[in-house]
Amino acid sequence: MATLNLFSVFIIYFAIVLRFVNSQGLEVGFYKKTCPNVEKIVKKAVVDYVSIAPTLAAPLLRMHFHDCFVRGCDGSVLLNSTKSNQAEKDAIANLSLRGFQVIDAAKSALEKQCLGVVSCADILALVARDAVSLINGPTWQVPLGRRDGRVSILSEATTNLPTPFDNFTTLKTRFGSLGLSVKDLVVLSGGHTLGVSHCFSFGSRMYNFTGKGDMDPNMDQKYIAQLKTKCKPNDVTTTVEMDPGSFKTFDTDYYNLVSKRRGLFVSDATLLTNKQTKDYVLAQLSSRGSTFFEDFGVSMVNMGKIGVLTDKSGEIRKKCAFIN
Structure with a gap:
């Protein structure tokens, strides 16, 4: 064996x-x-x-x-x-x-x-x-x-x-197993500056964080109060902007939200639990995101190399939704 x-x-x-x-x-x-x-x-x-x-x-x-x-x-x-x-x-x-x-x-x-x-x-x-x-x-x-x-x-x-509920250890393991670094993790998380999320992806943080009907202490309580006006318990249909006010624009506001404990997901909040990721979040705030755009491009290239098929492996599909 x-x-x-x-x-x-x-x-x-x-x-x-x-x-x-x-x-x-x-x-x-x-x-x-x-x-x-x-x-x-x-x-x-x-x-x-x-x-x-x-x-x-x-x-x-x-x-x-x-x-x-x-x-x-x-x-x-x-x-x-x-x-x-x-x-x-x-x-x-x-x-x-x-x-x-x-x-x-x-x-x-x-x-x-x-x-x-x-x-x-x-x-x-x-x-x-x-x-x-x-x-x-x-x-x-x-x-x-x-x-x-x-x-x-x-x-x-x-x-x-990766899921919205992952803690730092889980995220580091998921990213690391694919050859991505902790810096890639915190940089690619910045993609949450775009788009919306369904309430069920973070609802437990508002209504039942530990199974006792409590709220997540790592989330700004005033923000939770605001979110509760939009997301009711067990809501599976409503969506909320991940970066309120600029969810259609790619910018550095995400890191500002995370620093204020207003990231929607556990996976956002966990960036403050590790020194390297926390330092990156705070550095983008103090420098007004001076390196984020360049960093994001580098990390996207790194991610784009994961498990690729080249040479004679795989195929070139005629239509993207179907194998040849």
């Missing part, structure tokens, strides 16, 4: 190493010969939709995040369920994702100019960048060359995605 366990550990270790070696196959300008207008074409699709509906930016960013954290950045979150298998898209955490039509529009336009060349996984990475940039956020160079995965399983999304 001990020999078997050791062998299993070796296989898991080898798989992790192989995933990060594969990430080296990505490069900026990957399509410069095969599809030179790829970024221009993708950006037009993003502009066409997000300029009309800025609230799409948040779910498009989350879509890339949720894709990478399950099977790596392989576009598996875009796949529809089949008769024999429920896909990642159907996991509770992914039901609020929107903007699949943006990916489809970009893919359709690319297929007309570069048939069978650009992966859906690469499109998703570019769309996330362009959506953030379009709402006054940073931009960054996206290394490309990902190929699309052929597998998407609901249970894997349920198991592997």
Whole structure:
């Protein structure tokens, strides 16, 4: 049994190493010969939709995040369920994702100019960048060359995605297992400057934090009183802005909220429980976010290298919602 366990550990270790070696196959300008207008074409699709509906930016960013954290950045979150298998898209955490039509529009336009060349996984990475940039956020160079995965399983999304209820130890473990640092953790959490959340994602902090009908002492009590006017016990339909007043704009206000104990989630509050993450939060306040935009681009590139398929692995899907 001990020999078997050791062998299993070796296989898991080898798989992790192989995933990060594969990430080296990505490069900026990957399509410069095969599809030179790829970024221009993708950006037009993003502009066409997000300029009309800025609230799409948040779910498009989350879509890339949720894709990478399950099977790596392989576009598996875009796949529809089949008769024999429920896909990642159907996991509770992914039901609020929107903007699949943006990916489809970009893919359709690319297929007309570069048939069978650009992966859906690469499109998703570019769309996330362009959506953030379009709402006054940073931009960054996206290394490309990902190929699309052929597998998407609901249970894997349920198991592997970080949750709003995670404490620091859990978050550090989740991020670390994928090669992301504590700095990546606190920087990527800044993405909560965008979008809204359902009340059930933080309702226990207001009404039943320890199972005794109490409130979370780590959340500003005046803020809880405000939230209770919007979210009733067991409310599963109402949504609340994660960054009140600027939830459609990418900015550094999130860190201000966290410092005041007004982050909606336990996973937001936990950033104040670790010295490194707390120091980062406070540094963005004192410097008015002087490094956040640059840091965010770096961490997005780091995240975009998780578990990628390159070379002859995977496929280039004809349509992003279906395997070939």
